[in-house]
Amino acid sequence: MTDFIPVNQPLLDGKEKQYLNECIDTGWISSEGPFIQKFESEFAARVNRKHSIAVTNGSAALDAAIAALKIGPGDEVILPTFTIISCAAAIVRAGATPVLVDSDPLTWNMDVSAIADKITPKSKAIMVVHIYGLPVDVDPILKLAHQHGLWVIEDAAEMHGQTYKGEPCGSFGDISTFSFYPNKHITTGEGGMLATNSDDLAARCRSLRNLCFQPQKRFVHEELGWNLRMTNLQAAVGLAQLERLDEFAARKRRMGQHYTQLLLEVPGVDLPLTSTLYADSIYWVYGLVLKEEVPFDATEAMKRLGQHQIGTRPFFWGMHEQPVFKKMGLFQGETYPVAERLARRGFYVPSGMAITLSQIEQVVTAIKDILK
Numbered sequence: 001m002t003d004f005i006p007v008n009q010p011l012l013d014g015k016e017k018q019y020l021n022e023c024i025d026t027g028w029i030s031s032e033g034p035f036i037q038k039f040e041s042e043f044a045a046r047v048n049r050k051h052s053i054a055v056t057n058g059s060a061a062l063d064a065a066i067a068a069l070k071i072g073p074g075d076e077v078i079l080p081t082f083t084i085i086s087c088a089a090a091i092v093r094a095g096a097t098p099v100l101v102d103s104d105p106l107t108w109n110m111d112v113s114a115i116a117d118k119i120t121p122k123s124k125a126i127m128v129v130h131i132y133g134l135p136v137d138v139d140p141i142l143k144l145a146h147q148h149g150l151w152v153i154e155d156a157a158e159m160h161g162q163t164y165k166g167e168p169c170g171s172f173g174d175i176s177t178f179s180f181y182p183n184k185h186i187t188t189g190e191g192g193m194l195a196t197n198s199d200d201l202a203a204r205c206r207s208l209r210n211l212c213f214q215p216q217k218r219f220v221h222e223e224l225g226w227n228l229r230m231t232n233l234q235a236a237v238g239l240a241q242l243e244r245l246d247e248f249a250a251r252k253r254r255m256g257q258h259y260t261q262l263l264l265e266v267p268g269v270d271l272p273l274t275s276t277l278y279a280d281s282i283y284w285v286y287g288l289v290l291k292e293e294v295p296f297d298a299t300e301a302m303k304r305l306g307q308h309q310i311g312t313r314p315f316f317w318g319m320h321e322q323p324v325f326k327k328m329g330l331f332q333g334e335t336y337p338v339a340e341r342l343a344r345r346g347f348y349v350p351s352g353m354a355i356t357l358s359q360i361e362q363v364v365t366a367i368k369d370i371l372k
């Protein structure tokens with residue numbers, strides 16, 4: 001019996017322990033510690049941003065981004081239906097209305113050509129979410145946003161180390177957000193980041209992160225914020241991870257290329273696109289989509305792979321099909337066929353930072369077996 005291969009395992013064998021020990025030895029464990037500023041400034045430099053603001057997780061970063069841009073009741077935000085709940089949740093919680101677009105069948109990212117038709121006088125922002133490995137074609141979105149006076153929020157949670165036309169993902173639009181969950185390219189256990197070039201937006205994000213305490217009258221509040229502060233312990237791990245980002249990105253690309261090589265001739269599955277005109281995939285996860293001819297769906301494929309000791313995860317389930325939003329009366333009668341097919345036919349296989357080439361070979365053997 002072979003060992004179970006988990007869908008994700010992080011690599012923590014750099015300076016993580018050394019930096020954590022520094023936190024313990026000095027007693028600096030809260031958000032006031034020195035690793036926070038170090039992590040923020042090195043992260044900002046890495047994504048070509050003037051400011052970075054470390055927060056508790058990537059979902060909270062989206063909440064803060066929406067609040068910093070003062071998006072609220074009566075406003076509409078355009079985003080892909082095929083994404084994580086955090087994106088739409090941030091919009092809905094702010095009292096604004098999410099407006100969805102379908103996916104591009106090849107990149108799985110939002111279909112950029114479908115955005116213009118969704119713009120109305122109520123539109124306030126476009127939320128760009130890079131999905132699974134390839135960046136969204138950002139330039140036409142920035143142009144549209146400029147023409148219509150819309151904010152751009154870039155969710156780069158799955159893209160640390162990826163570029164679009166040579167520029168870092170997370171450097172586009174008004175505010176970008178990141179996650180450091182353990183399945184992301186760099187991790188702090190839990191954690192997130194906001195990045196922006198605007199002094200004003202950065203100040204708003206810092207204030208929202210810290211309960212909107214005021215520098216002069218600390219306990220007098222003009223606005224409601226949250227406690228979204230990252231700890232020095234997390235930032236210590238994050239800094240050690242960030243030091244290895246280039247190596248990590250190269251590992252991810254080797255992982256993806258190895259899967260593709262071994263799966264190229266396997267019938268029954270569509271493989272992720274390896275590149276576009278503006279980027280090579282970084283394979284945040286290695287996703288597979290079952291072809292029409294396969295008589296079962298992703299749920300069954302994942303069950304069968306589980307019996308072969310292979311961990312998997314389903315693809316995102318479109319926002320327009322979420323019971324929680326249907327109960328609110330959102331997205332009535334809307335259909336997005338590409339996202340619906342991806343949700344039912346797509347899943348991803350072990351693709352974490354610590355995966356070995358021989359584990360990849362084991363996964364591929366199992367995939368071939370269940371598709372026989």
Ligand SMILES: *Cc1c(COP(=O)(O)O)cnc(C)c1O
Nearest residue numbers: 057058059084086157158179181
């Ligand atoms: C992981 C992820 C998030 C949420 O990040 P958390 O840190 O888990 O809250 C947001 N957006 C995208 C695209 C993600 O992949």
